[in-house]
Amino acid sequence: MTKDNKNNKNKKPKFNMYWIYGGVIVIFLAMQVLGGSGFDETNPTTPSQFMTFLQDGDIDKVEIVNRREAKVYLTAEAEAKDVHKKSKPSSLLPSSTKAPNYRFEFGDLQNFEDDIATVIKAENLDPRPKVEYKTEQNLWGDFLIGLLPFVLLIGVWIFIMRRMSGGSGGGGAGGQLFNIGKSRAKLFDENTDVKTSFKDVAGLEGAKEEVQEIVDFLKNPDKYTNLGGKIPKGALLVGPPGTGKTLLAKAVAGEAQVPFFSLSGSDFVEMFVGVGASRVRDLFKQAKEKSPAIIFIDEIDAIGRSRGKNNMSGSNDERENTLNQLLTEMDGFGTNSNVIVLAATNRADVLDKALMRAGRFDRQIFVDLPDVRERKEIFEVHLRPLKKADDLDIDFLSKQTPGFSGADIANVCNEAALIAARNGKKAVDKQDFLDAVDRIVGGLEKKNKIITPGEKKAVAFHEAGHATVSWMLEHAAPLVKVTIVPRGRSLGAAWYLPEERLIVRPEQMLDEMCAALGGRAAEKVIFNQISTGALSDLEKVTKQARAMVTIYGLSEKVGNLTYFDSSGGNEYGFTKPYSEKTAELIDNEISRIIEEQYQRAINLLEENKDKLTQLAEVLLEKEVIFKDNLEKIFGKRPYVIELPITEEIQKPISDEEE
Template sequence: MQDKNNKDNNFFNKNPLVTFAIFSVVIILLFKTIVGDTQGTNENVAGASKRAKSINYSEFKSLISSKQLKKVDIGQSYIKAYGSDSLSVYTTRIVPGDTKLIEELEKQGIEYTGFSETNWFTEMFGWLLPFLIIIGIWMFFAGRMQKSMGSGILGMGNSKKMVNSEKPKTKFDDVAGVEEAKEEVQEIVDFLKFPARYVEIGAKIPKGVLLVGSPGTGKTLLAKAVAGEADVPFFSVSGSSFIEMFVGVGAARVRDLFEQAKKDAPSIIFIDEIDAIGKSRAAGGVMGGNDEREQTLNQLLAEMDGFGTDTPIIILAATNRPEVLDQALLRPGRFDRQVLVDKPDFEGRVKILKVHVKGVKMDEDVELEEVARLTAGLAGADLANIINEAALLAGRKSQKTVKQSDLFESVERALAGLAKKSRRINPKEKKIVAYHESGHALLAETTKGAKKVSKVSIVPRGLAALGYTLNTPEENKFMMQKHELWAEVDVLLGGRAAEEVFIGEISTGAGNDLERATDIIKSMVQTYGMSDVAGLMVLEKSRQSFLGGGMQATREYSDKMAENMDEFIKTSLKARYDTVLVRLEEYREAIEDMVKLLYKKENITGVEVREIITAFEKKNNIDSKVTKVVDEIRDELEEDAKMADEAKDVEEKSDEK
């Protein structure tokens, strides 16, 4: 281990580019030293120990004319001249274009000859130098590859560089909002601390624990907390790190990983995103394109069977796609326990917020409970980001503490997008948006089963929204009743209906609302069995990914059923739309008051919306009468639509006869 640390701290290993630069400079300097200075300065005369004196060309010509030279050696770029006293040696550079030099030397009777400025060694070295540099570079990078990838073909297979080995300091107190998951892994901590207690009694601790949850729910944090509580080495690696282009490398890395864990047992191996290597082998291609992944998975399965239940090594893995995992991974004896790390409820969100505000200076008026109510459905990572965004907003305003308004603005950013304050909309469009959003808000507050309003805004946010109505449920909902689905449809239609009632003309702003409303009614028919069109039949079998992933649906119904379904969706939307129009007509004055306040403030809270509606109902003494009347009208319209469908079916049957 000490030798490994020395290699990791070595300057040349940590800085390969600097090492290569030093290597190149040394070779160049060595070459220059051997070749010598082409200017001829400070050069030793062959066969003499005297140093040559460098003179300019004019002095050299003067020595010739005064007959003070005995011999001259002429090279390609410079000249050596020997004095008549046999003691002086001069060098000078050749001046190009002097064609009379030889004539002057012959005229003065001075002996002259030519010489080569290079020798066989330097010429050979000049030819070999490029090859030496190429070989040096190849050896350098080959050595780096071998060190980083370990043994085997080209040194591949070692996982030391992929694995993050540490002893985390994270404790269970740092993990909030997932109390049930913490209870499930608590016995693993106890086993790692006191393995003999379980071995003596004959208990078999689970070999592997699969942490399943949406992105950001804290799976990795929980795994670190297990290692931190047990105070054991924690080997963490990503599933994609095992896969290489060479077949067999992933399997070798799996073997190496388990060897490291066994040497440091008791220990924990954590494989994040295990679906990268653990996908079902039944989904592989027939041409063998997934051989590398399958071999890696096979090796992982073999390694998990390779140590006994008394070996104090626990394998933790995390994924948000458990439906794609190979069944061999999930059988007892491997990942025999699955722990759901779900999105937190209200109490969990409060605890998570309290964890993340540690170290952040919060104002005295901050109420984290209010933030938790607005963030239903968000994961722990989202809540951490909200706290950080609020701190950044406070710092941008040069505040000393984070205020409640900063937290609310951060929540809006997370749910609705960044405010586009620079996007200016003309008064006409602003009026349309104000009535549109007021229609949504009114229906949300006066329809049974609808989500209550938290905020209404006509400030553009996100990519295309010119305004928005923020509806947040009071708590996480895992199922919806039929009346709640119809209520959501009514709220979605409220914006389009408000444009028709108060503007007199519809716009393109309700496109997304109509799409969502259509999808809700279609699901009621196809999937939930909430209509008479198909009864309890399920028309589409959907293979939905776990925790909100993509959906693949296969159509299993006739064209006639499709026509009936289309007619039902169209009729239902029309019926709901008519009831919404009635509701808006009855609450016309409340809508106008809401629009005036929106024009003035651009943002109004759910409390202000409810105050406007309550004041209107008290003024007109229609406390609950309107809602009851509208519900009765809605029931009548639904009954009429049902009777129309039955009459149509009878007519079609008679035509067939």
């Protein structure tokens, strides 16, 4: 068979159920038309013309149909007249009965009968025209009209079922309706083209090893069971958003030589009662039929929340029933050890304890934010498709982005490419990446924002105050640059390179708070006025001071107490874990800490007022200044932090709010 013949064969129309529906509708319409009064072609006339024909003696019979319509039959002599030549009836199909010559509708039947009787009496017609009465019914038309409401109801019902079942299931609307309790998991197997592999997952070494071991369990189960071990039943991927939990699952789907079922936690949720539990049963049934297999449930917190905590919200028990069925399938009577469940969430604290126990999710794999070495690997992955400059330093980029997740780094690379293209460059260079970090962290640069000279001067002294105080303090983060270019909601920002600490001491927190209050302190020292520009600074220091007093126990007056509940038991906050007297003490301590650091910042700026003014003038002139400009004014920074790995970040520690 040639290629053209194959194409012609493929182009043949496929059978469709809608053809049957259309054929039935056409047949009903044909019956309606053919069975109705419009089947034969009869000449229309008027009651006045009929009376004329009646007076001339041309009428043989009048047939009154349904008390509103008259069919007129002429005599043989009348049909021969010239005036009635066009009145001979024509029919689409042959009929044994004579068709009427004329047809017309009249008003009141009694008046019509009286008019006929009057004409017959006046003209003394002989033979008298026959007057007959007949009732006609269109059975098919009446049937269709009676059937129409039911057709509309069934159509609306099918449409709603389609929408609620999300178009899932085959076999038309009925198939979708009856498959509404079926699992929506997407199956990946050796016949599915999944290109993601563990080579595409940069960083996450510990998590990747754990997941690779799970794949190895299913590929070589005898290696572990020969020693008496059991294959884990489940693994839970936990971590902040954007760290690569779903990417790890995609890599498992690409690497595993076993069926891989993938779906989201929300796919179990439906408005029908019992559908969630039914879909869980169907999912595990399919997985057991294809065992060994892996089930991946993304965002499992959609159905795995702790039971009984939301009774006051008015929610029904459908989600809890789904969770109960999931718990039973994972570890209950009749479970199969050849099915491993992978799940991902960034809210492990809200999951039910029964779901988290060993025997269901035996392993919790924490997918953390990448460190400087892992960020370099992630940059290398996302820089592959970019046309980058030859002198681009990936180590520098990884140091500039601590605290960034893998998704953030991918966004940085994409933004840098867009910025380079916008500027007409042939390659993406270092400055494009710095601009991309500024864009993502600080927001879009607003070049057309209207700002008065007085406001601009206030912003310049505010940011210079931050820079001056942080330069003078030992534990404050070293400065990268200061800008008064508006970005997003901020009118200016100071960018720092803070060290990543595992533990923080009180003097380090106090220095950071003092540096954050340096902006407002500079306004007070220079203008003897304060403004609303320190909103984000005040928000930050208030949170830090409250954490020092109520969480970390760093206040001598309150003591070594913490009111932080890591279990989240006091979810609604109806009661405070301390008395009103302690609450007053806490408020006083928070206020004391902040005011002491504010006064400390004012004293530092008073001592260096001339250098503060000089720095602000340079900032007004250049709009963006860097570490070198501060060294020219203040000299070398007296405090140098020496760490094995110094991680750097461009992060707006202080913003001028509009």
